[in-house]
Amino acid sequence: MATDDPKDDHGERWAKEAEEKEQRKVRARKEGDRSVWFGLGMFGLVGWSVAIPTVVGALIGIWIDKKFPSQHSWTIMGIVIGVLIGCLNAWRWMNKEGGKR
Incomplete structure (x- = not known):
């Protein structure tokens, strides 16, 4: 009714x-805790996981260029390798965190 x-x-x-x-x-x-702070933390983690290998690659490249002068720039090659390693590392972290849902 x-x-x-x-x-x-x-x-x-x-x-x-x-x-x-x-x-x-x-x-x-x-x-779980998927707040704004979680997002900022993840953003920072991804940023540092790319920045640190890039800087290390650049420093190693600079050292090689000073020790063994050549026609090719090892500094640029170190930066490229560092960025690639950092991006792979960030991708691994994002997949790991994405699987927790």
Whole structure:
């Protein structure tokens, strides 16, 4: 038996909204801490995982260029190798974190 009482509609809407909020809370708990700080931390982790190998590659390249002068720039090659290693490292971290969902 359906009634046309607006209070019944309001109660049903309120119950539905409460249920949706509870479901969002449960999903958030299952997924873990995916806050803004988590995103910034992940962004920093990826940045450093690329920056450190790049700088190390550049330093090794500079050392090789000073010790063994040649026609080719080992500094540039060190930077390229460092970026490639850093990107692979960042990709590995992102896949690792993406698998936790």
